[in-house]
Amino acid sequence: MTVPRQLHLNVHLVGAGLGVHPAAWRWPAADPAAFADVDRWVEAAQVAERGLLDAVFLSDVPGRWGDITHDPQGAYYLEPTLVLTAIARATERIGLIGTASTTFNEPFNIARRFHTLDLISHGRAGWNAVTTFVPVVADNFGGTGIAPRGDRYARANEFVDVVLALWRGLPAGAFVADVASGTFTDPALLRPIGHAGAHFQVRGPLPLPPSPQRYPLIVQAGASDDGRELAARTADAVFSGAVTVPAAAAYAADIRARAERHGRDPAAVTVLPGLLTSIGGTEREALDRLAALDELAQRDDALPGLAAKLHLDPDTLRLDHPVPPRLLPEQPDEPGGPVLHAGALRLARQGLTVRDILRRLWRSGHLVAAGAPEQVADVVQAWFEAGAADGFTLMPDVIADGLPAFVDHVVPVLQRRGLFRTQYRETTLRERFGQAAQVNC
Incomplete structure (x- = not known):
């Protein structure tokens, strides 16, 4: 029996967790200080889990940039894995995807940090690997400036390879804990990865056991040619930007063709364009809200x-x-x-x-769906059925009331149309995305 294709829906808690619109913090339903209160992040994730969404997605820029006078998105970023750890303890099934830079981190630390989150959440973690192009960030890490794109991606490719080698090198049988024999760990199974490359020297292994999904999901946002190559070669899911069906379909086809050239199953890469939502009881209400x-x-x-x-x-x-x-x-x-x-x-x-x-x-580069719940569902369905997307990375205008509007009013429409799950069936994020973790490097 063939299982009907169904949507994947992540939600990006963008804008310091306040919403994608630059005025989200000024909206009557919003608390301008919510970005600093972890309970508000947890509540948003619980709303998303109520809607059976695949995962929450947190971005990160380790520095202040842009218009910090008027927009909190450039001014405040809590460390994503710490926020996601709090969310993990207050939720049961929703995935937890956090961003970390390959330019301003070391692969061993990132592998350890996200795998720890994966263990804490019982197999619900994902890592969004980015190269970071914001110049001010470099001033916080040695002040040598942002490297050219080609150099950043050369480092990023090796970085991701090292992280995957560390994760995939975790043998399930090494943790013995045999009280009778007194053997806690089988050291013969703990083999160093012995990586020696152009950018990193990493012995390994990680001081951790495998998680229920073996290791976290890999997410990437490949826009440039270098970014698309990295995404096609290593990513399980891709966060993309497009405003028309032809452009989105061409992007998805390009990513899958590149994945196939790298010896991967092209269907194994889930493409999730950003979708900015503004929802009202009627189209007029939604447009008035946006205005x-x-x-x-x-x-x-x-x-x-x-x-x-x-x-x-x-x-x-x-x-x-x-x-x-x-x-x-x-x-x-x-x-x-x-x-x-x-x-x-x-x-x-x-x-x-x-x-x-x-x-x-503020909305450039991403599709905007402003309307009544049925109209927003129409947009989602049209793109999905046209092959332009496997689902979406939702970006509500205001998290406080925009996310509940999608969960409580758009999700039921998608469920009635047979496009979205009515219950969580999988226990890990990899299972939800149809990904089997590879044991060998």
């Missing part, structure tokens, strides 16, 4: 930031006029936020006024 949030975020002093993304002099821009086409660059540069820069350029080329670009910039 009210945009109005709260509107600031004339944001113009210099837009000018920087477009590599223009702020004096050349007028709020109620389009950006002069002759001034637009051909493409954004890196480092410094390629998704936002590309989004700003795309909006400017549409002939929007500078004011409208500023209102829409």
